[in-house]
Amino acid sequence: MLDQRQHSMLDAMGIQLWSRRQQHQPGDIVDVTQPDEAEEQLHDWESLQQAVETCHRCGLAATRTQTVFGAGNQHAELMIIGEAPGADEDRQGEPFVGRAGQLLNQMLLACGFSREQVYIANILKCRPQGNCNPSPEEMISCRHYLNRQIELVAPKLLLAVGGVAATSLLDSDKPVGQLRGELYHYGGQKVPMIVTYHPAYLLRQPSEKRKSWEDLQFAMRKLGDLS
Template sequence: MQVMGIPVWMPKDAPHPPSPSPSRGEEGQEAVLTNLTSLYPSSLPSPLEGRPDEGLGAGQGGRGSCSHLSWQDLRAAVQSCTRCALAKTRTQAVFGTGDVQARWMIIGEAPGADEDRRGEPFVGRAGQLLNNMLAAIGLPRESVYIANVLKCRPPNNRDPKVDEAANCRGYLERQIELVNPTLILVVGRIAAQNLLHTDAPLARLRGKQHRAPVSGTPVVVTYHPAYLLRQPADKRKAWEDLQFAREILATHVN
């Protein structure tokens, strides 16, 4: 992949991947993913069955009830939330992490098992790949803010239900308001569909500049790192998405 001009997203201390063989193909891709295996099922999540058209308004998790909250109060509201059954199965709510004044905000779909245990988004092997993707465009993890559409882990890593995502929407919208990022990078189809209020497939959402419905922040959509662990050939497309996002950011900064 290096020969093809595509960055190899590996930990800084990891050994360099072996040179690709003359036969190309899957052998080179597997070398890039040495010691990395997928944390998620082999199939992509199924599309959402639908979405609410509006925020929840008054009530915990609704935008109206969160719009005045400080970071401290918002975190407390998320950690004590009991709006849905996920509160009974979670180890802890996963709020968000990173620079609260970041120019880049990364939004994923829902916590996995590692995130549920540690209380921080993207800390498993998919998180390691996300860190490497960000590093490839000069962004340390600490320089961005990372959050999820859903604040609690769905059992068995199933897709978020419509009402679950709706219950968390106000929390995420308030996080976006507080961070006030220059650009939002959304990773994965489910996160993109929830944030953008669409049922369009990821292929139609990539390569375009979108706007977050409430804040108007520019949004770029790319693949979820867990998907890239299963389909490393699509790292080329993900790299294109990152370059596209960086170009958009430059136009809004300069």
């Protein structure tokens, strides 16, 4: 169900909430207040993944090749949250598998983690058309899936990579450069969270890798403090 802040956000955008579910096309506004009964009972990984795979809560379901649920250690201490699947992820059904994913793997290895030791997920479970930034309604439609993943993993630390993930999770309009270097807490469980640049951005701006490395070192120190 939407909370008061999310209702206010939709009202401000002039988005009408419908009470009847149907198949949707890209750009359609959908009812995010009436989840199916199966979606209300996402008690375990199996039921959650099935709900994601059959989801039609927004228009992206009409254009996806497949959903991109998440990957990695379901009991990880570190959970990484990105923006949305790209073309490679849409084809393979796994997050961060393109060039940005290769760089992410290298970044993790530099911190002493393999990809299999962390859990990786995205704000959205379907690829936006043309790799556009997710719309507010798309992120709201998908948020309960991500929240449930966080609850099931129960990580000690979240690492939000990129501006879309960071601003969405923090409900902020500040750029990553102003959000990095601080420890935040996400959701009702107050899960510690740190913000850094998206690997795709680092591929375009290699000079910023030093800052990202500083963020990872900060994350490792905090993870050590939380252990």
